[in-house]
Amino acid sequence: MYRYDEFDEQMVRERVAQFRGQVNRRLSGELLEDEFKPLRLQNGVYLQLHSYMLRTAIPYGQLSPRKLRQLARVARTFSKGYGHFTTRQNIQFHWVALKDVPAALDLLADVEMHSIQTSGNCIRNTSSDHFAGAARDGIRDPRPWCEIIRQWSTFHPEFAFLPRKFKIAVTAAETDRVAIRVHDIGLHMRLRGDVLGFEVHVGGGLGRTPVIASLVNEFVPEDCLLDYLEAIMRVYNLHGRRDNKFKARIKILVTELGPEEFTRQVEAEYAAQRPNEKIDLPRAEIDRIHAYFKLPDFAEKPETSAVFEAAKAADAGFARWAKNNLHPHIMPGYTSVTISLKPVGGTTGDMNADQMEKAADLSETYGFDDVRVTHTQNLVLPHVALDDLPTIYAELVAAGLATPNEGLITDMVVCPGLDFCTLANARSIPVGQAVQQVFADPDYQEDIGRLHVNISGCINACGHHHVGHIGILGVDKKGEEFYQISFGGRADEKAVIGTITGPGLRSEEVPGALKRVIDTYRSLRTSKDELFIDTLTRLGHDPFKEALYATD
Known part of the structure; x- marks a missing residue:
């Protein structure tokens, strides 16, 4: 760190x-x-x-x-x-x-924390893969470059008052776990021989005008990255609209200019940078920052753990949690643990002070002092020995943090909605809780398989409903809350915006309607290995739309 x-x-x-x-x-x-x-x-x-x-x-x-x-x-x-x-x-x-x-x-x-640039028309917090440095599918650790971007962007005088807020995400894995294609700038780390660089996507975003980012450069070498980011920001700062905040995001500029013309202007701006304008980022400085993110000194361990396997055989609850909440690690005998903040009937993403302290204790004792926040509102202990999992699980159970649902239908992304937010026009939290109750049975969840439900309380889309396999958007109609349902969104490497099915449903209709959709999927899938999003892609939306609006 x-x-x-x-x-x-x-x-x-x-x-x-x-x-x-x-x-x-x-x-x-x-x-x-x-x-x-x-x-x-x-x-x-x-x-x-x-x-x-x-x-x-x-x-x-x-x-x-x-x-x-x-x-x-x-x-x-x-x-x-x-x-x-x-x-x-x-x-x-x-x-x-x-x-x-x-x-x-x-x-x-x-403790070296702050709230600077977490709001306003500036470059916000740079996000990254929560398994960075631990996942087997990552070519390198992207966090050092996130830190370099943080240092470059914090209080940058030219970009302190942009046309609108600006968000950057960086990943280094083939599986996109940070949704780079719905960011203003999404960076995907790539290797060409021994040269490290970045695939650059620009102009993604959700809100009232959802857009998937355009690929503007297939490979920017790492030592040129900040100069290239400056070129993008200058084109945006120059041409981004300031007369209408609803048309001020860079996604609107890229869409109106067209990806080809936008890319041409960025390349021209990049080429026009004079030597004295280039950012001098010495190799020694890059190496210094990378040194902060070196892997822990792992003990040599076998691929499997007798203690872990025995605990799974003895405790069905532990076995279920291990099946759903663990992620493969680069080191034999280790894993990454997702601490779900999505208990059925709870508030998505909430964590009380006692639970925070418990997670800190577990990280300190068993996790090499490392805790990550996911963009799906959970926590991760990225480096945990398999031998320690039974003890960790028992501690999580006692703290109310052992919900075994990572990636399942109850592991929802939900914004605070009208219970808190002045911008919202409908509640999100109670709808999410009601849907969770319908799918609360762990066996039912596991039979359904991986499925992302995202809920937003307004068109600003803080719940990322556009990219949920099932998205739910709260809207206000003459003082009554209705919920539009969309199908087919995804935020991974195959990112696509979901399609609205039709008229909105009343809040009390949503849980039953989604159950009909899910049971239709279960009857139509070719096998239990075919996920909802794959069945939807194969068959189209019609059978699911029919189920959504059917009467019980």
């Missing part, structure tokens, strides 16, 4: 002091809300339905036990004892009083 140097530390401390003064001026009435709004947004502070919300950055989803314990302390001291992990791999505290925000930021600064 990267450690802040003296410049990082000074920058964060000065920002906290500056914002403390701005908060005091707002509380005294010296600043009106319209004047204060751009200042608080630059520090991750939102005004929501019931209170202020503080969004804290977790660069590329990386946490340590020390940081996770401090997040627990912030939750316990300044919120209602819990935090909410987001699809940007950040954490939000929904109940922080404005007067307490500077003190909360001071606590975060004590």
Whole structure:
């Protein structure tokens, strides 16, 4: 994990002091809300339905036990004892009083954390694969380049006031676990011989105009990456619209210019950079940052574990959890553990302070001090010995963190919706909970197999409903909440936007309608190995649409 140097530390401390003064001026009435709004947004502070919300950055989803314990302390001291992990791999505290925000930021600064650039029209938190450095299908660890991008983009004077917010994601695995094709810029690490570089996708995004990013360059060598990113940002900053926020994202610019013309302008901007404008990123500096992300010193172990196998044979609950929540590791005798934050009937992505501390303890004792946040609102212990899994599972069960559903239908992505958000026009959390109850039986979930359900409470799509295998969008019709259903979305390496099926359903109709859809899939699949998304692709939407709108 990267450690802040003296410049990082000074920058964060000065920002906290500056914002403390701005908060005091707002509380005294010296600043009106319209004047204060751009200042608080630059520090991750939102005004929501019931209170202020503080969004804290977790660069590329990386946490340590020390940081996770401090997040627990912030939750316990300044919120209602819990935090909410987001699809940007950040954490939000929904109940922080404005007067307490500077003190909360001071606590975060004590452990090299902050809320800078988690809002506003700037480059936001760079996200990455939560299995980075641990997964067998990764060619390299992308996190050092996420850190380099973080350092380049933080307080970048040219990109502090972009036409609209801007999001970058980086992966190095063939399986896209970070949804690079629905980001403003998505970077896919590639190797050409011994040369490392990046495939560059630009102009993806969801919201009211969902777009899959265009491939603008098949290979940018690593030592040219920041210069190429600067060229993209300059074209966007120059031509992106500022007269209409609904048409201000880079996806609109790429769509209106066309991918070919946009690419031509980027290449021209890149070629026009003079030598003194190039970013000098010495090999020594690249190597220095990479050194922070070296793998732990793993003990040599056999591929299998007698302790692990015996526990599976003795405990059906453990066996189910192991089947669903473990991911193959690059080292024999190790695995990556998903800690599901999706208990049936719970609130997706929420974690209380005691649970945060328990995850920190497990990471410290068994996981080489490494915790990751996923863009699907779970946590991961990326490096765990198979021998330790029975003990870890028992601890997770006691903490209410052992839900065995990673990737299954109850492992939903759900935005806070109208229960919290001023932008939402429908509730998301209760609908997700009601759907979970229908599919609560673990045997039923496993029979259904891998299936992604995503729920958003408004067109801003914070729940990424456009790319769910089944997407649910809450809409308001004359004061009543309805839910549009879409089929066929996906956010992986085969990314595609889902198709709306037809009229919206009332909230109480949604769970039963989805059950009819799923049972139709189970009757039509060629085998239990054919996933919902594959059956849907093979047969088209008609049989599932018919099931959705059928009457029981």
